[in-house]
Amino acid sequence: MKYFFLSEGWTVARVWASDGLWQITAWRRQPDIQRMNICIVEQNELLWLYRVEEAVLTVEVKPTTPVVVSKTIGQVVLKRLMSAEQVIERLGSAETKCQLQNIQLVVQ
Numbered sequence: 001m002k003y004f005f006l007s008e009g010w011t012v013a014r015v016w017a018s019d020g021l022w023q024i025t026a027w028r029r030q031p032d033i034q035r036m037n038i039c040i041v042e043q044n045e046l047l048w049l050y051r052v053e054e055a056v057l058t059v060e061v062k063p064t065t066p067v068v069v070s071k072t073i074g075q076v077v078l079k080r081l082m083s084a085e086q087v088i089e090r091l092g093s094a095e096t097k098c099q100l101q102n103i104q105l106v107v108q
Helices: 066-071 084-092
Strands: 002-007 010-017 033-042 045-052 056-063 076-078 095-098
Touching: 002 010, 002 056, 002 084, 033 084
Parallel strands: none
Antiparallel strands: 002 045, 010 056, 033 045, 033 095, 056 076
16 A cells, blocks of 8 residues: 545545556546545644555645635645555654544554
């Protein structure tokens, strides 16, 4: 698995694999990209952790609302996704929040 952090108010747009732009018809499915329930706070901004499958090489992200677009750049391409070890290191050095939907899964 690979990971990246994405600011609140941004979403995934296009995705690339080793053979180019992700083609749903060729792969017969969407890329596996999941937002996890972990975020870090950096300069009063929430950065959510996303997990992507190994086949994904590059992810393009863009703001979800026109208000965000007018105040920031229109899109960003993430070319260097993080390993699990890099995520743990980053979480250890940041103010981290964890949203738990079922506390019993953690305390067992």
